[in-house]
Amino acid sequence: MFSKNRTYEQHDNEKNSFYRSSVEDLNSQDRLTSDLDADICIIGGGLTGISSAINLSKKGYSVILCEARKIGWGASGRNGGQLGIGMRKDQFTIEKKLGLSHAKELWNLGLEAVDQAKNLINEHDINCHLINGVMSAACFEKDIEEYKFEIEHMSKHYNFEGYKFYNQSQVREEINSKMYIAGMLNSSSYHLNPLKLTIGLAKVAQENKVKIFENTPIEKIKEEGDRVKVIYKKGIIRANKVVVACNGYLDSILGFKKNKFMPINNYVVATEPLGEKRAREIIKNNYAVCDTRFIIDYYRFSEDWRMVFGGGETFTSNFVKNATSFVSKRMVKVFPQLKNVKIDYSWGGTLAITVNRLPHFGTLMNNKVSYAFGYSGHGLALSVLAGKLIAENIDGNHERFKFFSDINHMSIPLGSIFRRPIYSSAILYYKIRDYLNS
Ligand SMILES: Cc1cc2nc3c(=O)[nH]c(=O)nc-3n(C[C@H](O)[C@H](O)[C@H](O)COP(=O)(O)OP(=O)(O)OC[C@H]3O[C@@H](n4cnc5c(N)ncnc54)[C@H](O)[C@@H]3O)c2cc1C
Numbered sequence: 246m247f248s249k250n251r252t253y254e255q256h257d258n259e260k261n262s263f264y265r266s267s268v269e270d271l272n273s274q275d276r277l278t279s280d281l282d283a284d285i286c287i288i289g290g291g292l293t294g295i296s297s298a299i300n301l302s303k304k305g306y307s308v309i310l311c312e313a314r315k316i317g318w319g320a321s322g323r324n325g326g327q328l329g330i331g332m333r334k335d336q337f338t339i340e341k342k343l344g345l346s347h348a349k350e351l352w353n354l355g356l357e358a359v360d361q362a363k364n365l366i367n368e369h370d371i372n373c374h375l376i377n378g379v380m381s382a383a384c385f386e387k388d389i390e391e392y393k394f395e396i397e398h399m400s401k402h403y404n405f406e407g408y409k410f411y412n413q414s415q416v417r418e419e420i421n422s423k424m425y426i427a428g429m430l431n432s433s434s435y436h437l438n439p440l441k442l443t444i445g446l447a448k449v450a451q452e453n454k455v456k457i458f459e460n461t462p463i464e465k466i467k468e469e470g471d472r473v474k475v476i477y478k479k480g481i482i483r484a485n486k487v488v489v490a491c492n493g494y495l496d497s498i499l500g501f502k503k504n505k506f507m508p509i510n511n512y513v514v515a516t517e518p519l520g521e522k523r524a525r526e527i528i529k530n531n532y533a534v535c536d537t538r539f540i541i542d543y544y545r546f547s548e549d550w551r552m553v554f555g556g557g558e559t560f561t562s563n564f565v566k567n568a569t570s571f572v573s574k575r576m577v578k579v580f581p582q583l584k585n586v587k588i589d590y591s592w593g594g595t596l597a598i599t600v601n602r603l604p605h606f607g608t609l610m611n612n613k614v615s616y617a618f619g620y621s622g623h624g625l626a627l628s629v630l631a632g633k634l635i636a637e638n639i640d641g642n643h644e645r646f647k648f649f650s651d652i653n654h655m656s657i658p659l660g661s662i663f664r665r666p667i668y669s670s671a672i673l674y675y676k677i678r679d680y681l682n683s
Contacts (some may be wrong), residue, residue, distance in 0.1 A: 251462065252494040252508060253313045253378045253532035253596055255564045257491060263320055263515035263551065264440035264593035271447045277458040284310040285639070286475045286484035288463045288498065291321035293617055294490035295446045296632020299365075301488075302453040304640050305314045309476070309482055310455055316447045319494050322440035323594030324625060325513065325543040325555045327379055327533045328362055329434040331355040331405075333602040335391075339397055341461070342601065343652065347400075350648045351603075352403060358630035359434065361440070365629070371445030374548040378532040379434035380411075381487040382420060383427040386539045392429040407433035420534055421527050421577045436533035436545045439625060446629075466498055486639050487617040490632075492624065493595035499616060504656045505605050506597040506619045512568035513555040514576065515547065516583065524550040527580060541622075542575055552576070552583060560570055564593050594633040596622050599654055606631065606649035608638070617649070 285301050287294045290312025302308045312318065332339060332355060340348040366375055371447055394408055399405040409430045410610045411419065416428030451457060465476040466487055475482040489499055492506045514624060520528075528534065533545035542556040554576040557568070565571055570592040577584050599619035604627055606617045615638060617631035632648075639644035 251313070251496055253318060253462070255595065256318070256593070257512070258564060258566050259592050261590070262323055262440075262513070263547065263553065263590040264317075266590070267438060267548075268441045268444055271444050271451075271457065271459070272315065273290060273451075273457045273459045275458050277311070277461050277477070277479065281309060281480070283307045283456075283482065283484050285309070285486050285488065286311065286473070286482045287488040287490060288466075288475070289319070289492070289494070290316040290447065290457065291319045291492060292377060292443055292446070292628035293492060293631045293635075294488065295443065295450055295630045296528075297488045297490060297635045298450040298455040298632070299446065299545050300636030302450065302455050304636060306353045306639075308405050308450075309484070310450065310457045311461040311463055311477065311482070311495075312457070312459050315459050316457065317443035320492060320594045320596050320624065321443045321628065323513065323592060324439050325533070325535075326436045326545060326553065326625070327434065327535065327543060328359055328375075328437055328626050329379055329623060330359050330626070332604075332627070333621040335395055336403065337395070339603070347648065347651075349403070354630060354645065354648060355627070357432070357489050358626035358644050361633060362626050362629045363435070363640065365446060365449070366437075369449050373437045373439075373441035373445060375435050375437045376533075376545075377432065377435055378530060379417060379431045379436060380416070380419060380532045380534045381429045382416060382425040382536045383429075383430065384424060384499060386426070388425045390492045392427060396429065396528065407431060411445060415475055419529050419532065421582070422671065424536070424579050430532065434533075439550060463498060466614065468613065471580045471613070471627035473610060473613050485613070486579065487612060487614045488635055488639075490618075492618045492628070495597070499609065499614075501656070502607075502609075502616065503656050506599050507560075508595050508679045509598055510559045510564055510593050511555060511622070512557045512559075512560075512565060512572045512590050512591065513553060514569055514572040514595045515533050516552045516554075517587040518549045518551050519546075519586065520674075521550055524552070526593060527551040527552070527582070531549065536628050542579060544576070551578075551589065552586070568593055569592060596620070596624070598622065600657070601652070601654065603652050603654075604631065604649055605652070605654045606634070606646060608650070619654070642662065
């Protein structure tokens with residue numbers, strides 16, 4: 246449970262993911278061999294880091310980005326591909342916590358996040374197979390009332406008409422599984438191949454003169470007068486501002502800030518290609534789906550009609566060596582008709598869960614260091630937005646960054662020791678609850 250390895254080293258016992266096999270790695274020719282100087286140094290080559298890089302370079306800053314392994318090595322290149330609006334929690338819960346006006350600002354930013362990702366995809370012609378529609382599929386009776394409440398609440402208070410209720414027979418018409426008793430379609434959300442998006446955006450960053458260094462793990466950052474020293478094995482980068490974009494892979498670069506989230510590992514499989522006809526017999530309109538259990542199942546079809554099915558979590562700092570049987574058991578429970586299909590790929594990724602499930606943004610060292618993490622499994626669109634807001638904040642426009650940085654986040658007491666075990670107890674509790682309710 247307490248491995249000495251860095252979190253980004255956990256994937257070393259895995260094979261390539263489907264996503265990795267679907268796209269060529271970034272051709273990052275920059276090699277870091279000596280000390281360097283830049284306006285901005287970004288640590289982490291996922292969507293938060295890359296989006297920060299694009300936005301800052303467009304504002305005229307010189308930008309260096311350092312990634313410990315490869316671009317998209319972390320969650321950005323391994324996730325379920327659901328590009329969702331909103332936050333991990335429903336709006337009503339956020340209103341109760343932050344008040345209506347703050348909740349509305351976050352809602353608008355959540356809509357902007359998806360629009361921003363779509364615009365970048367269109368503007369730069371990134372071929373990441375964007376498909377409309379994400380269905381929430383209900384496992385419990387109580388979900389039906391909650392869907393109806395949410396649809397009405399969002400229509401009345403937010404003028405949002407993008408949700409649609411499906412009763413049992415309607416949802417089973419869409420998703421060929423006996424698991425679900427209702428559904429709620431979100432027609433403002435999308436799904437896509439996330440690594441193609443991440444690498445596509447990294448190329449946009451390069452076109453904007455961002456220097457990207459892969460295989461460059463940063464060991465420490467240190468304040469040095471009005472600059473920051475970014476220390477790696479072979480030297481030092483000096484920058485006016487630093488952006489830390491490591492999300493679930495954050496170890497000690499930000500000191501005790503890592504105790505603001507729990508790192509958890511979540512797993513995914515991809516079947517052999519099933520062909521469009523068979524795929525549409527399973528999900529008629531090719532939506533992405535996520536269910537309503539605490540440890541959710543989420544799935545969708547890939548561009549070559551593989552079922553990409555995610556679900557199942559572990560909390561130790563070592564990855565399950567072969568997640569195939571771990572996840573495919575869950576898949577076959579939902580779709581017994583897939584019992585004999587071949588699983589071509591399985592992999593995992595680490596995400597960062599905050600106690601209140603809202604992202605944690607902030608600054609340290611007199612605003613010289615910015616960070617954003619803790620998207621709580623809902624970060625595909627929000628990480629792209631985070632980069633934009635970090636860039637605005639660094640450029641002196643603090644208002645929208647503050648909508649996130651003003652949110653209070655609980656630390657996990659003695660988090661360095663307990664953040665994994667505490668979450669494991671929670672997982673056990675909810676696993677039992679999911680089981681009893683199913
Ligand atoms: C299995 C899985 C499924 C998910 N499904 C969805 C989904 O369907 N929809 C959704 O919205 N969200 C989903 N998420 C969450 C989403 O993927 C993340 O919130 C988002 O990708 C976070 O992006 P990021 O750039 O902040 O972090 P990451 O993409 O994790 O990138 C962090 C990077 O930092 C690097 N790094 C760490 N330490 C150092 C260091 N010392 N020096 C240099 N580099 C370092 C890592 O190698 C890594 O590449 C999922 C996550 C997982 C793991």
